[in-house]
Amino acid sequence: MAMTIDADACTACGTCEDDCPNGAIRMKGDTCIINAALCNECDGFADEPRCLMGCPADAILPA
Ligand code: SF4
Ligand code: SF4
Numbered sequence: 001m002a003m004t005i006d007a008d009a010c011t012a013c014g015t016c017e018d019d020c021p022n023g024a025i026r027m028k029g030d031t032c033i034i035n036a037a038l039c040n041e042c043d044g045f046a047d048e049p050r051c052l053m054g055c056p057a058d059a060i061l062p063a
Contacts, residue, residue: 001063002036003051009059016051016060025051 002024010031017025017032022045024038034051041063042049052060 001041002034002039003041003049003063004061005032005034006059006061007031009057011057011059013056015054015056019050019054021045021050 012027012030012032014027014032017027020039021042022038022040024035025032026035046053049060049062052062
């Protein structure tokens with residue numbers, strides 16, 4: 001299951017794009033999008049989803 005983005009809360013800071021180990025996040029306009037096919041919830045990289053833990057706007061929603 002992939003994380004999802006609350007586009008209304010996202011400030012387009014780019015932190016999650018930089019933090020994603022799988023290249024699953026990219027910026028698009030004033031928000032970002034997650035490629036569900038690439039997101040593996042950071043399995044093998046971190047104990048918790050990096051984007052979820054690092055978003056300063058709490059705009060990442062758990063799967
Ligand atoms: S870290 Fe949060 S606020 Fe920043 S681009 Fe990602 S979802 Fe948006
Ligand atoms: S949970 Fe991990 S793999 Fe999935 S989008 Fe967030 S940082 Fe990338």
